[in-house]
Amino acid sequence: MPADETVALVHMTNSYGSGLADSFAAAYTASGNTLCTQIGYEETATDFQSAVTAVMENGCTSVVLVSYAADGAMIVDEMASQGFSGQIYGGDGVAEEGLAADATSTVNGIIATKPSSGTMGTVGYVFASLCGANEACAGGIYTAEAFDSVVVMALSAFAQMASPGASLSDVIMATGQGVEGASGDISFLANGDVPGAGYCVGVFTESADAVSFDCTRTWDPANGLVDVTA
Template structure:
């Protein structure tokens, strides 16, 4: 009987250890627009985030040797899909932090319905709507990309500086499109620009020729498109080119998609430019670029440095918080507020040792210094890109 009890105890102990081993992985959600209007953009962004987690795991892991397990979900760049996927990640997969969603409408819906009520910190690499700034989020929502209030106004000023005083604007009727268009409109008109046309459009129609014909009646030669280059934005640009409605075209960051070059051809895009966030030259950016290239990625792809930073920051914040999800939001600010010893991309061992020693760290990201304000927003820089060959090339910085 004693032998049986001892054997049972031994088996129970082994089972418990096995269970603990299974539970030792730290789950972090990656919620991207894998399907839907940014489907071509999402994979490089997810790869960049996975690179950050891979570096952590290769350098001893998180929270005393545990491994980060990335659990991927698809928001389809849609609020309801985002909520459904986030609910699964938080309630079933039990993630302790969320990197994403990629699209603004999903960020707003997921924060309000899932992560804030659950006390889970969310950091998006590409949710740019100004509405995110004013979320009642208890300090739990962050982003590593500037607000579209900044992008829209910068685009307006840059166009005016280039001598373009009259434009028409076509924008997707969602949180991303309307937020960016409104910021552009306010700044453009306040500085003497004229909007010859300004109209929202719905997603997924086969033809936008009537919309474009109406916008062109104001006599503008330039059409500004705030939409996604993998979706409706591509259709609008194609039909505008085919019908000669406009001569010049400017897209927001959602239009900087390789799908446009692939589908329309570089020879037809000589008058098309698009904006995109750009990291300032730094050792951190160079370090990320080298690591991402070595992993097979293209560091010029949109939002990849922002995605890497979001994932690495989430890992740093979890380490600082000791794995306590309730303390991650405060830790997110603490590891990047400009105080303490500088830590760059990939320097996980250094960061973990400093945190263990009770010392402050300051993460210097590939996309910038990332000093969050009270709303979880960051400053940043945007550039204007032209099509050269089979890729986008930086033309100039936005002012």
């Protein structure tokens, strides 16, 4: 982990950016750490000179970036232009090769995290095929998860009709057990969450003619942080 008071948090102020940034800041400070600086910006912003200047003037040596690919690329470019040489970390909004397509400077060495893909079954393959053939779906994010949510809610609504005395939350909990979904197998935990497949911790590698984002480590509640073996 970077040294205390060296980590800058730069994030969008929309629901995604503020939500993830607030969660990170709370967890980071709860561990006894202090952020170097925290800077929020509007989702529509295109000028990041002042934000990066603040990072540099505060002496921050690493940056946690909560953004999408387009604005993330602009921030990476601005940091490069101002001579920032520290480590950059990102969330799922930048954890794809699309970050490199939007950036004019190098993305080599940037570390980012995103949810790991679950084991794909028949439903997942069919959904992927149908979604890929639809422009609106193919260009979306978390489409498989959204599809699964609608399916579970629809099945729960029908199930409650047969058991009108049961609460909707209880019916949803019962319905969402052992479901083969588009995003993987679904079984709700007692708190309503799904275990998921953990998280990919990946790194960007850039060569003369290609850029790749590769999951070099994974994290899940049961196993913690584990190196990915080839």
